[in-house]
Amino acid sequence: MAIQQYQRPLSPHLQIYRWELTAIMSITHRATGVFLAMGTLVLVYWLMAVAVGPGAYQQAQHLLGSPFGLLILFAWSFSLFYHLCNGIRHLFWDAGCGFELKTVYASGYFVWVATLVLTGLAWGLALMENGGV
Amino acid sequence: MQLRSPLARVRRLGSARAGTEEFIAQRLTAMALIPLLLWFVYSIIYLARADHPTVILWIRIPWHTVGLILLFLMLFHHAHSGLREVLQDYVHHEIVKTISMVAMKFAVITISISCVLAILRISLGG
Numbered sequence: 001m002a003i004q005q006y007q008r009p010l011s012p013h014l015q016i017y018r019w020e021l022t023a024i025m026s027i028t029h030r031a032t033g034v035f036l037a038m039g040t041l042v043l044v045y046w047l048m049a050v051a052v053g054p055g056a057y058q059q060a061q062h063l064l065g066s067p068f069g070l071l072i073l074f075a076w077s078f079s080l081f082y083h084l085c086n087g088i089r090h091l092f093w094d095a096g097c098g099f100e101l102k103t104v105y106a107s108g109y110f111v112w113v114a115t116l117v118l119t120g121l122a123w124g125l126a127l128m129e130n131g132g133v
Numbered sequence: 134m135q136l137r138s139p140l141a142r143v144r145r146l147g148s149a150r151a152g153t154e155e156f157i158a159q160r161l162t163a164m165a166l167i168p169l170l171l172w173f174v175y176s177i178i179y180l181a182r183a184d185h186p187t188v189i190l191w192i193r194i195p196w197h198t199v200g201l202i203l204l205f206l207m208l209f210h211h212a213h214s215g216l217r218e219v220l221q222d223y224v225h226h227e228i229v230k231t232i233s234m235v236a237m238k239f240a241v242i243t244i245s246i247s248c249v250l251a252i253l254r255i256s257l258g259g
Contacts, residue, residue, distance in 0.1 A: 034219060037212040044248055050192070051251040054185040084170060087163050094160055122174060130182045
């Protein structure tokens with residue numbers, strides 16, 4: 001574009017600044033979002049397998065139950081709970097609440113704790129219910 | 134008062150005046166997904182080891198069918214909003230950006246319709 005021909009001064013870019021909790025959480029929200037969007041394709045595969053029939057379903061269950069499948073599911077569940085909790089934090093911001101710096105940090109730490117608790121709870125329940133992974 | 138230069142206006146820089154709707158849609162789908170996803174994750178934990186007939190019966194319970202269709206529609210709408218934002222922010226080549234955004238939109242619509250059809254087939258099929 002023609003604008004870029006002018007040698008205008010540029011503001012310092014990201015690598016200049018020290019990493020802060022807020023910045024890390026912001027980019028993590030995006031990264032988990034993209035990862036979850038890719039994960040929806042696995043969900044679609046599972047649904048299609050159910051629709052196709054018992055054979056395809058068995059194969060899908062086998063794939064998802066493999067060590068690699070479980071690893072992906074674990075990463076997916078962690079990302080989901082992070083994106084969910086931090087998303088609620090974002091919704092509060094969109095409503096105009098919680099902009100004080102102290103509150104921003106407190107809610108940030110709370111999101112991490114909630115993510116860990118929910119992920120642990122989900123896998124604990126899964127282990128209890130299914131008698132081992 | 135107009136702060137943008139005439140040149141910028143001719144180049145069509147600036148707002149298309151249609152962003153707010155998408156902004157709100159992203160928030161509304163996010164809010165809808167909170168209960169839907171909690172319900173789905175909770176259910177999937179109990180379905181993890183289920184055999185095929187059990188899953189079919191689970192999907193056939195009417196409010197599960199409705200919940201699943203809602204979940205998939207909200208999920209894809211929300212994922213589309215987010216991925217579009219990512220493309221808009223990080224892809225700087227205009228043609229690549231346009232093509233990838235259009236391709237993504239077509240893909241999302243196709244996958245959404247396929248999923249709804251799959252759920253309905255499971256739910257209503259003999």
